[in-house]
Amino acid sequence: MPYQQGSRLPGERASRLGHLEVMDYPLVKQLLANFNQQYRPEECNTINWSPLPAAEETLKYIFVVDGSLQQIDHDQYPYSSVSFIKTALLKLDTYALEKVDPETPHPFVIQDILRESVTSHSTILPLRNTWTEGKTIYDTIRDTIYHSICDTSPNMDGQILDTLKWIAYKKWSDSRDGLPEFQCPYGHEDQKHLTSLPYDSDKGICSVCGNEIYITDFLGFHLDMGEDSAPPTIASTYMIIHETLLLFTALRIFWENHKDLISECLFIKDGPLSIRAQYSKLVEPIRQFFEYAKTSGYPIHMMGQEKSGMFYDHLQFLGPDAPKKSFLLLQDEYIKKHIQCRPIGGAPYGKDTNYGAKLFIKQNNYHMMVLNIPFGKYKQNPQPDDLIGYTRIISTIPKIISNRYEGALLPIELANNIASLSTYPSSKMLKLFSESQN
Ligand SMILES: [Zn+2]
Structure with a gap:
């Protein structure tokens, strides 16, 4: 690590002279010779892709969610770091999207579509050397996460907290x-203890230590934090959880107020339908809701699109030789063996973390995608019939394709533009703004 920039002298620059020596180092040479690179095994060439199902009626309404974050590091003493996070939800209708030219969408047409259809949320999380008076960074972050989820500004109106409670307490059921x-969160080191909150509460008093705890503590952000700093993953996890809750807010409001229309909606998430590590506590209730809605006669249509990562990379190997208008629903053994490259005897893939199955779809040579579609109860080896509303979701895709990028969907492209922090406001502006507050 080079020395950081001070107020008088510039920071130290990392030397590149050391590169030559590293490449000659015997251990590095030996390790380099033994590493495998991703390749396509013979078995993958013989895998059978299935033809896409015959088209059914397309879904009428689309809800799409996306988020972005920008970490701002102040490079002068006291070297503080904060993360700005923005999430956005768009409501679109398939009929209007069909009118958009997939090659060169007219800005006025897009403007009309987006008018009054966007809801967004923004917050800021401290990561280093930034706190509220009288509190540690640990407690400042816990408080900030709770108050951000509560967001009562006109845009959110406390709906995200309601959705978190709706999922965590399974409020669609009789539970x-x-x-x-x-x-x-107060049980440090040898005072570790379990706690809980009674039905429907936002916050309460821990029955063991008597301190105030929040419903957001249930998710486990504090397990990733130290007393005096937090890793940047806290911000990315907050963003993913907020995106998920935002999408489920649209779903919940339709479920509670327009149940007759809910099965005409397509809910789209940019990214996989999964929640990692300790945060995956929300996954089981989500799966139970999908199952409940299906058996009640109101199937929910949801999909996630993965635009990077292991599955996306694997599709780049496989896709070019696959037949057009076909799909491949990935099975447990295939994922472990060819995508994760791990022993096939281990725990089933995604058992605790995923609420959707993974599939590759190839429309044509330019439109190949990795999609996730929910299956209700967890399935280690899902079949097409296990994927909720699969045929109608697949039938809607050709109506919302964008030709501006390979494998792109117009709703996700629009949501990216709205949620993006790197272009508006610019990260420089965010930096100036957060400095002026100090
Ligand atoms: Zn306690």
Whole structure:
């Protein structure tokens, strides 16, 4: 690590002279010779892609969610870091999207579509050397996450907190259970203890230590933090959780107020339908809701699109030789063996973290995508019939394709533009703004 820039002298620049020596180092040479690179095994060439199902009626309404974040590091003493996060939800209708030219969308047409159809949320999380008076960074972050989820500004109106409670307490069902036990944020080192909150509460008092705990503590952000700093993953995890809650807010409002229309909606998430590590506590109730809605006669149509990562890379190997208008629904053994490259005997892929199955879809040579579609109860080896509303989702895709990027969907492209922090406001502006507050 080079020395950081001070107020008088510039920072130290990392030397590149050391590169030559590293490449000659015997251990580095030996390791380099043994590493495998991603390749396409013979078995993958013989895998059978299935033809896409015959088209059914397309879905009428589209909800799409996306988020972005920008970490701002102040490079002068006291070297503070904060992360700006923005998420956005768009409501679109398929009929209007069909009128958009997929090659060169007219800005006025897009403007009309987006008018009054966008809701967004923004917040800021401290990561280093930034805190509220009288509190540690640990507690400042916990408080900030709770108050950000509560967001009562006109845009959000407390709806995200309602959705978190709706999922965590399974409020669509007759259940009146409290939260499953979780580790109390006040239980440091030898005072570790479990705690819980009763049905429908936003916050409460821990029955073991008597301190105030929040419903957001249930998600476990504090397990990733230290007393005096937090890793940047806290911000990216907050963003993913908020995106998920925002999409489920649209779903919940339709479920509660327009149930007759809910099965005409397509809910789209930019990214996989999964929640990682300790945060995956939301996954099981989400799966149960999908199953419940299906058996009640109101199937929910949702999909996630992965635009990077292991599955995306694998599709780049496989896709060019696959037949047009075909799909491949990925099975547990295939994922472990060819995509994760791990022993096939281990835990089933995504058992605790995923609420959708992964599939590759090839429309033509330019439109190949990695999609996730929910399956309700977890399926290790899902079949097409297990994927909820699969045929109608697939039938809607050709109506919302964008020709501006390979494998692109217009709703996700629009949501990217709205949620993006790197272009508007610019990161320089964010930096100036956060400095002027100090
Ligand atoms: Zn406690």
